[in-house]
Amino acid sequence: MGDTESLEALGQALAAAGWRAVPRYDEIPVRLRVFHPTLPVVGETVNVTSERTGPWFRSSTGRPLARCDDLPRAVAAIDQLLGRFLPAREPITEGALTR
Template sequence: MPIPPDALVASPRPSTARRQLNRLARALERRGWRVDRRYAETRPLLLVHFPGVTGLGDSVIVAAGDGGWWYRSSTGELLAPCSNTELAVSRVMTALDRWVSATGWSWGTDGP
């Protein structure tokens, strides 16, 4: 569900956002992805990176979506409801796989 990246969206309380982002971070880390929790910012966010690719990644926040809180990519795309972390993981991995493939670097999404 694409929305403009600069569109104003409702945000949960910081503690709610951190809890949801931690769930996503743990799921990504189990698959070999590198994550950086940025919770001191005005809006908590999770930076997701490939382990061997410096400077290439995505930022994920928690935002209001259809029927509740959703994981939202820095592209503005609503990835998945926070209740479906596995779908969010799949969509983050797919998006970043496409970006890394465009650079010609080889990576398997099940781990390094």
């Protein structure tokens, strides 16, 4: 799976969890802008990097989020990063995504 396909899959998983994901595939490297619909001014930009263990999703600060084949963990990492900026709510957990 290429970078664009990995980001597309992440975008779909994030949308299912209530996040908005806007692809930036015309940029190099390709990116995915993620934010919550109720707070579009706060977000994260995710790209894909190649590591020894395979492709990883990385935040705009370079923080590794999850391997590209672990979408539940990637969604949970985004939720952890951005969820704190939202009004009080129950955070998304990895287990909630697999139910």
